Amino acid sequence: MSDFKHTHHAHCESGVISSMLTYHGFAISEPMVFGLSNALNFAYIPFVKIGGMPLVAYRSLPKSIVKNIRKNLKIKMKMETFSSQKKGEDRLDKLLEEGKIVGAQGSMYWLEYVPDELSFHFNAHNFLIYGKDEEKYLISDPVFAEAVKCSKKSLSKSRFSKGAMAPKGLLYYPESIPKDIDLKPIIAKNIKKLSKNMLRTPVPIAGLKGLRYLAKGILKLQAKDKKYAKLFLGNIVRMQEEIGTGGAGFRFMYASFLEESSELFGGNAVLSDASKMMLEVGDEYREFALVIAKSIKSKKEIDFKKISDMLFKISENEAKVYKKLLGFKA
Amino acid sequence: MNTQNVPQDESSTYAKMKKTIYAKNSDGKMQGISSSGWDVEETVTRQALDDIEEHVKEAYEEVKSGKKSTLYYFMFAKKMDLLLLAQATGFFQWTIKKDFNPKHFKKIKQSRLEEYCDVLGVELDEIRELPNE
Numbered sequence: 133m134s135d136f137k138h139t140h141h142a143h144c145e146s147g148v149i150s151s152m153l154t155y156h157g158f159a160i161s162e163p164m165v166f167g168l169s170n171a172l173n174f175a176y177i178p179f180v181k182i183g184g185m186p187l188v189a190y191r192s193l194p195k196s197i198v199k200n201i202r203k204n205l206k207i208k209m210k211m212e213t214f215s216s217q218k219k220g221e222d223r224l225d226k227l228l229e230e231g232k233i234v235g236a237q238g239s240m241y242w243l244e245y246v247p248d249e250l251s252f253h254f255n256a257h258n259f260l261i262y263g264k265d266e267e268k269y270l271i272s273d274p275v276f277a278e279a280v281k282c283s284k285k286s287l288s289k290s291r292f293s294k295g296a297m298a299p300k301g302l303l304y305y306p307e308s309i310p311k312d313i314d315l316k317p318i319i320a321k322n323i324k325k326l327s328k329n330m331l332r333t334p335v336p337i338a339g340l341k342g343l344r345y346l347a348k349g350i351l352k353l354q355a356k357d358k359k360y361a362k363l364f365l366g367n368i369v370r371m372q373e374e375i376g377t378g379g380a381g382f383r384f385m386y387a388s389f390l391e392e393s394s395e396l397f398g399g400n401a402v403l404s405d406a407s408k409m410m411l412e413v414g415d416e417y418r419e420f421a422l423v424i425a426k427s428i429k430s431k432k433e434i435d436f437k438k439i440s441d442m443l444f445k446i447s448e449n450e451a452k453v454y455k456k457l458l459g460f461k462a
Numbered sequence: 463m464n465t466q467n468v469p470q471d472e473s474s475t476y477a478k479m480k481k482t483i484y485a486k487n488s489d490g491k492m493q494g495i496s497s498s499g500w501d502v503e504e505t506v507t508r509q510a511l512d513d514i515e516e517h518v519k520e521a522y523e524e525v526k527s528g529k530k531s532t533l534y535y536f537m538f539a540k541k542m543d544l545l546l547l548a549q550a551t552g553f554f555q556w557t558i559k560k561d562f563n564p565k566h567f568k569k570i571k572q573s574r575l576e577e578y579c580d581v582l583g584v585e586l587d588e589i590r591e592l593p594n595e
Contacts, residue, residue: 142482142494162494163484183510183543241541242583247477249511253546277480277496294581295550363513366506384463384484388492411486415463418502425502428509 136233136262138272138279142381144258145197146171147274148235151260153207155233158309162274167389168315169200170322172382173329175338176346185367188346190379194256194297198235198304204318208307213300217292220301221284224261227305233262233272237299238290245271245280255297261287319393320462323403327454340447340454347443354436362428365439369421380421383414383450390457402460409453416446464488465495473499475507514541525592531567532592533558533578540582550581 136155141147141162146169150162166172171192178186192200202209214220227234240246240257263270268281291301333339346368353361372379387410394403420442427434465485480496487493517538524530537547548555553574561567561574567590579586 140480140482140494140496142484163492181545183546247479249475249477249507250479252541253550275481289583293550294552295546363509366509369502369506370510381483384492388484391492407492411463411492418463421502421506425505428505 136272139274140277141274142385143191144274145194146385148258148260149197149201151272151274152233152235152306153201153309156306156309158313161388161392163385163388164315164392165197165201166382166385167393168204168318168322169197170326170329171197171200172326172386173338174340174342174379176342176349177337178349183367185364186349188368188371190372190382195237195302198258204322205310205313207309209304210307211302211304213302217288217301220291220303221288223301224303225264227303228261228264232305233260235259235304236261236291237302238287239293239299240290242286242290242293243273243282244286245273245276245282253293253295255293255295255299257290316396316462319396320460323390323393323457323460327457331451331454331458340451343447343450344444347440347447350440350443351436353434358434361434361436365424365434366428369424372417372421380414380417383410383417387411387414397462400460402456406453406456406460409449409456413446413450413453416442416449420446465493468495468497469500470497471499471501471504473501473504473507475499475504475511514538517543522592522595525564528564530562531564532590533567534562535592536578536582536584536589540584542582547581551577553577 139147139151139154141150143162143166146162146166149165149169150160153160153165173189173192175189176186177189180187198209198211201207212223214223224234224236235258237256237258240254241251243251243257259274260272261269262272265281268283269287271280271282271287273280291299293299330339333341336342336345350365353364356364387407390403390407390410394400394407397403420439423439423442427439463483463485465487468483468485476499480498482494483497484492485495518535521530521535521538525532525535537543542550544555544558547553548558551558561570575589576586578584579589582589
């Protein structure tokens with residue numbers, strides 16, 4: 133597998149798919165994968181706790197990028213999970229012997245190449261395994277600048293980590309990719325779908341409704357213990373900035389997707405305008421994160437109203453992007 | 463965000479690693495740029511890491527004074543909490559709570575102990591011992 137080239141991406145799952153399809157001769161950027169798989173989203177689920185904090189997600193569910201790309205591009209993507217660790221290990225070796233590069237899901241925590249500061253129990257991390265030397269597996273982890281290596285013990289522990297979203301040794305690889313994929317109709321369809329989802333979802337905890345729900349939740353922190361309030365706010369930003377590039381990073385990636393799409397449609401103005409607007413929304417998320425970080429550090433009273441208002445404003449501006457996109461005609 | 467505004471704050475929480483972020487370059491095109499960190503992100507990550515550290519220290523003292531079993535310490539030391547431990551082992555939370563009792567923990571079944579060792583990544587001969595500070 134000497135001809136495989138590692139690329140440093142912004143996000144694990146979209147990065148794996150971009151590297152994998154590009155390797156197989158279908159060159160596709162990470163933002164394009166992200167856009168075509170409808171990965172952008174928002175959800176605030178106060179009754180689901182992670183580390184004692186409510187779940188805040190800025191993207192769709194894990195594995196949905198792999199599944200949506202498979203569906204939308206009509207790629208034959210084999211996804212295998214295993215009933216035992218031994219079977220999963222043997223299968224991986226077999227696939228590597230056949231010369232395949234394989235996508236895998238595992239827990240960040242057990243991967244020995246992940247530094248302690250970044251290591252936590254997150255079962256839905258994705259990476260590519262592209263070979264094996266005498267002792268170790270050769271890994272292309274999209275969120276790492278360089279390719280890495282991992283021992284069998286550490287890799288297996290990660291692939292067969294237990295708990296929520298347990299990977300069950302998941303391996304995936306394309307069996308065939310259709311020739312002459314026309315991206316345009318897929319782009320048009322998914323832009324429309326995303327815009328509708330974000331604007332009109334009936335679920336109050338998802339899409340832009342979810343964002344406003346979180347903004348209301350921030351106001352309620354006034355009555356809560358100060359330490360909890362700070363951890364709650366910090367958690368929003370951590371989910372936004374740290375966990376796989378999150379809110380702002382995903383908006384920037386989507387802006388990049390819209391720009392690329394605009395070029396494909398011969399410099400479409402709606403798409404390029406929407407790209408610029410989305411970029412600004414991303415900047416607003418960054419500003420929001422900055423204000424929160426300052427309030428966490430400061431000994432002064434936290435201005436919850438200001439923070440909440442910022443998020444309401446973001447939801448309004450993000451809504452404008454989707455409304456603009458609904459006016460897109462291919 | 464423009465490429466020149468992509469923060470390069472060399473955050474300690476990046477552990478010398480870099481992340482890619484998409485930004486607009488001087489030609490007005492979006493491209494991936496490496497970032498060595500952002501102070502804002504470092505603040506919130508540090509906050510979460512400190513919170514974990516605090517739990518580990520408190521747990522250590524409680525185990526040392528005989529109030530809690532070593533399982534309680536290892537749960538925090540391995541960055542878990544009751545919910546994560548319950549999800550990983552498949553044990554009910556209330557049964558795990560019972561195992562936080564030092565007397566009760568001494569008597570638990572070998573298979574149950576092995577399950578804890580497995581999900582926490584602790585050796586069998588270590589899980590009943592509090593490590594040196």
